Amino acid sequence: MTGAAKLLTPSFRLDGKRALVTGASRGIGEAAAHALAQAGAEVTLAARSLPELDAVAQAIRAQGGRAKTLPLDVTDSSAVQRDIAAQGPFQILVNSAGTNRPALLTQTSDEDLDAVLLLNVKAAFYLAREVARGLIAAGMPGSLINISSQMGHVGGPKRTVYCASKHAIEGLTKALAWELGGQQIRVNSLCPTFIETDMTRPMLADPEFMTLVQSRIALGRLGQVQDIMGAVVFLASEASALVTGSALMVDGGWTAQ
Secondary structure, rough: OOOOHHOOOOOOOOOOOOEEEEEEHHHHHHHHHHHHHHHEEEEEEEEEOOOHHHHHHHHHHOOOEEEEEEEEEOOOHHHHHHHHHHHOOOOOOEEOOOOOOOEOHHHHHHHHHHHHHHHHHHHHHHHHHHHHHHHHHHOOOOEEEEEEOOOHOOOOEEEHHHHHHHHHHHHHHHHHHHHHHHHHHEEEEEEEOOOOOOOOHHHOOOHHHHHHHHHHHOOOOOOOOOHHHHHHHHOOOOOHHHOOOEEEEEEOOOEEE
């Protein structure tokens, strides 16, 4: 390279790319689907509720984007294997399906433990495995994005199981980055702070907890789903072509302390 004229910023556009977003019927998954579609990707929306998926798909199409729906229980390994093989390959995966059941360790049931680990860890593994299989078989590069959390890097009260699940996602991300790097498949995590969604709204309604949360965010505000949209496009696009095995913090400074 000999001149500044050749220094072109890698594209944030995703035209011609096929993306799969889980948990796409609401919250962070819905926002990620909109972001990818706005960047030019054809987005397949996966979740259990078809009516909600249809509403998101219609909203994306109304804005000129391309979206398809895939009713899928991501905790069902055989269903994931069957449907991803039939629908793929996908060059982009956003593993966004997740849950939380806040409780003290001594009050956490086996059912809560199993439910959180099943959706937050095992389902993410199932999806990453099948999308990677499709990409490798097709000889295509790709970007796998695991929606993790600031709680994958720190601890918190009543978050023992949730923190365990998100720390597991961070380990999964790093291991897969090395395992899949030779096939030019990048794997990263995106780690939000508390984002106002249907899942977090009940816990944020507690004034004491809300005060604690706001005191830990340097920017002094809760996250909105729009705050993760640019980060998703960055990790999915050629703008992050040398980024893999990384955790992109979208936490308002929570983990900077």
